[in-house]
Amino acid sequence: MTPRVIFLGGLGRSGTTLLERLLGELPGVAPLGEVVHLWERGVLAGEPCGCGRAFRVCPFWREVGERAFGGWTPVLAGRVMALRRRVDRTRRLGRAHADLPEYVLAYRLLYQAAADVSGAGLVIDSSKHASLAYCLLEGGLDPHIVQVVREPRAVAHSWGKTVERPENGRPMTRWGPVRTAVHWTAQNLALELLARRGARVTRVRYEDLVAAPGDTLAMLTGELGLPPSRLPFLHGTTAHLTTAHTASGNPMRFGVGSIELSRDDGWRRGLPRGRQSLVAALTWPLRARYGYGSPA
Ligand SMILES: [Zn+2]
Secondary structure, three states: OOOEEEEEEOOOOOOHHHHHHHHHOOOOEEEOOOHHHHHHHHHHOOOEOOOOOEHHHOHHHHHHHHHHHOOOOHHHHHHHHHHHHHHOOHHHOOOOOOOHHHHHHHHHHHHHHHHHHHOOOEEEEEEEOHHHHHHHHHOOOOOEEEEEEOOHHHHHHHHOOOOEOOOOOOEOOOOOHHHHHHHHHHHHHHHHHHHHOOOOEEEEEHHHHHHOHHHHHHHHHHHOOOOOOOOOOEEOOEEEEOOOOOOOOOHHHHOOEEEEOOOOOOHHHHOOHHHHHHHHHHOOOHHHHOOOOOOO
16 A cells, blocks of 8 residues: 655745654654655765665665665666656646656655555655645645745745755755745745645644644644654654654754754844845735735
8 A cells, every 4th residue: 555645845945854854753654855856866976864874875775775666776766867857847837748657656666665664654755846746646646745834034044045065065055035035936836736736735834833843743643644642752842853764855854862943033134134125025925825924
C-alpha cells in the first residue's frame, strides 16, 4: 500500500524545514527533506544527509535506493532530472504531459521504500514547489499539502542575506525584494489553486508555529488524521530534535538537540524602509488574507 504523503509547500525561507523537523518527531512519521533536490544534490553530488553522512553511505538512503530502484545510479538521477525539466515546471501547471506517469512513479517508489525502511505510515516531502504537488496529484498520488506562509517582508529579508550552505561552503541563492515578492505570490496562489481543484490543503503560518508550536502541531495532527500525541519533544517553545534522514534542504535540517523557537523579526531593522514598502505593495492583497496587516 502506498504510504500517506505530507507535502510541505510554500516559498523557501518560510519555515518549512522547521515544521518538517517538528512533525518528524511524531511517531509513525518519516521526514525525507526536499526530495525534488535529492536526485542532483544527493545522488549525483553526494551531499550529506541530515544525519551527517554522505548521501551515498547513509544506511537509510542506501536501503531506500536498493528497494525502490535496485540502487541509486547517475543514469536514474539523470533520467528523473530530465523528466522534471519537461513536466515539473511552474509555467506548465495543470497541463497534461506524456512523461508525467514515469516522473511520478519515481516519487511513488521512493515514498513507498522510505515508508518500508523507516516503518512509518506517513512520509514528509518538503520540496515546497507547487508544481511538484500538481504533478503528484495528477499522477494519482494524494498528498496532503501543508502550505506554510510567512510575513513576506521577513521572507524578503531572509532571501537578501548571504548564507553559506554547510554542504559545500558555497553561498545560498540570494534574491532581491521584487523577485522574492513575485515568487511568494506565485507559489502561494498556485497552492491555493490546488485546494480549489480538490486537493487537501492545510495552511500554517510560521508566526503561529513559533509562538505556539504545541497548538499548531495539535491542529495539524488532527487535520492530517494522525492519532493525538503527547509531543514529549516540546516544552513550551523549546523543541528537542533528534537526527533525521533528510536528503536535501535548508541548513536547519542538520540541527540536533534543543532549539528555542522564536520569531525572527530582524527584517524590521534589517530590510530598508523602501524595500519593505515595495514588498508590502507587491504582495497585497494576498498578504492581508493571511493576516499580515495593512497595505503600508
Ligand atoms: Zn542519513
